[in-house]
Amino acid sequence: MIRVQNLTKEYGDVRAIDDLSFEVLEGEILGFLGPNGAGKTSTMRILTCFFPPTSGQARVGGFDVVEDPHEVRRLIGYLPEGVPLYREMTVASALDFVAHAKGFKSAQRGKVVDLAMEETGLGSVRNRIIGHLSKGYRQRVGLAQAVLGEPKVLILDEPTVGLDPRQISEIRSLIRSMAGRRTVILSTHILPEVQMTCNKVIIINRGHIAAQGTPERLTTEMQSERQIALRVNGPPDQVLAGLRSIEDVRSANISRAPGESDELKPSGDPTDHEYTVSTHAAGPDLGPALAALVVRRGWLLKEIRPIGLSLEDLFLKVIAGESPTPSVQAPISESESVQNAV
C-alpha cells in the first residue's frame, strides 16, 4: 500500500531523512518509532504531499507523491503533529468542511460527519467551538478529520501526545480497531504504544532505519541469550554450583548480594541472593529445571522470573548503537543482524 524507496530529504545542509526504504502492506499498522528529530515527521510530510523529497521515491496506493499528489491526497487521512484545527469553528462545521474538501456532496456530508463523530466519540460536543474543548476532545476532532470518509490510509503523527492515560488508551484501542480495515502509519516516541497498537515497527534514528520487524520479533531477535532471575535463600556457593551444573546453562552469577539495595525494589530478606542464569536464546526454557533444583536441595525459592528485553531496552540499544560515545555502544553487528533477519 505504501512503498518508500531510497527516500532522502535535506533542509539546506541538514539531512533529515537519509536513504530510507520500507514498505507497508494493506491493513498493517506500522509504528514509526524514534527520538525527536529522527525524521518521523519529515517522512510523514512527504507521504502526505506536504513537500517533495530531495531524492528517492514514495508511493501510496500505487500513486507517486510527486507526480500524482492529488490522487495520494484522496487516499489518505492525516493527523498532523500538534493537531492543528480551525479553533473558531464548531466541531460539526469543521468536520463538514473536511467532508466538503474530500469531495462529498452536501447530501452525503451529514452522514459521513456523523460516522466520523461516532467513531471518535464526539457526539456530545458536536456544536461546541473547538477552541473551547479540552485537549483530549481536540485530539479526537483531529482524529475524526483524519478518519472522515473512510480513507484507505491513515497517517497519524504522534496521536496520543499530551493526553491523559484514559484518553490514551481510548485512542489506542481506536487505532487497534482499524487493523485489517485500514493501513495506518503512526509515529511516536512512546514504546509501549507501539507494542500495544502496531503489528510492525520501524525504529528510525537520524534519518536511518535502525531496526524493523514485528514488536515481538524485534525483542527476541535482539536478544542473543535468554536470562532468568532467581531469588534464593541458601548458601551462595552451593547454589551457584548447583545452577551451573544444569545442562544448557551458559552462565550463572550473583546479580545482587543481600543488603545491596535496589532503587526500584528494596530487598525483602537480607539473606536472599539474587542470581541471573543465562542460556542460549534457542535453548529450552530452564525455569522448571531451575525451580526443581532449588526445591530438591531444600533451599527457599523466593522468586523466579524471565528477564525479557523490553522494547525500551531495545530502543536505547539501537539508538546507542549509532551514537559515537563508545561507553554506551552496543555491538553494531547485532542491530545489523536484525535488519538482515527482517
Place this chain on the structure above:
Amino acid sequence: MPFRFYPIFRREMKSYLTSPSVYVAIAMYLFLSGIFFYGILVNFTEMSTNAEYRRMAGVETENFTQHVVSQVFWAINFLLLFLVPMITMRLLAEEKKSGTFELLKSLPFTDWNIVTAKFLAAYSLIAGMLLLSGYYVGIMARFGSPEMPVVLVSVLGLLISSAAYVSIGLFASALTENQIVAAIVSFVLLFGLFLVGDLTTPASGGINRILETLSMRAHADNFTKGLFRLEDVIYFLTITTVFLFMTCRTLEIRRWRV
C-alpha cells in the same frame, strides 16, 4: 472539477462573518468613509453658498461631480489601502501559524485552489463592504446632481483596483506566519506602488514614464475622474494576476525548502 476551491472559499467566508475583528474593520470603514463623505459635502455646501467665493473661484453647482463624487471615491480608494491589509493579513499567515495549512495541504487541493479561494473570499468581503457604503450614491443622487456615468466608472474602478489590493495583501500573508508582519508588508507594498508616481523629477525623462505607468495612484485617479480607460483596467488586472501567481510560487518554494 472547476470549482474545487469552493469548500475553502465557503469556510473562509464563514470564518470572516463570525470574526469580531472583521466587524470592527467594517465599522471603521463605514465610520471613516462617513466622516469623509460628510466633510466633503459640508465643504461643498460652504463653497457653493459663499457667493463671493463662488465668483472668485468660478465654482458653480454644476461642478458637484468634480467636487463631491470624485472626492468621495478618491477617499474610499485611499481608505481601502488601510483596510485591505487588515482583511487579508490573516488569510495564509494564520493557517501557517496554527498549522492548519498542513491539514489543508493534505486535503485534495492544489495550491491554486487554495490561493483562488482565499483571494475570492477576501475580495467578496471587500466588495460587500463597498456595497454597504452604496447609500452615499443614493444621498448624492437625491440631494445633488452627480453625473451617473462618472459614478458608475468610479464604482467599477473601485471594484477593479481593490482586486489588485487584495492580491497584494494575500501575497504578503503568504510570506510570513506573523499577521502583523503581513499587514506591514502589504502597507509598504500598497503605498509603495501608490506613491511611486510621486518620485518623478523633471530631470529624468524615460524613468518618469515608467514610474507613472507603475503608479497605482495615477491609474486609480483616472477612474475617480470618470475616465474608463482599458489600460487602467489592464494595469490592475495585471497586478492582480502577478501577485496571485507570486503567492502560489511562494507557497511552493516554502514547501521545497522547509
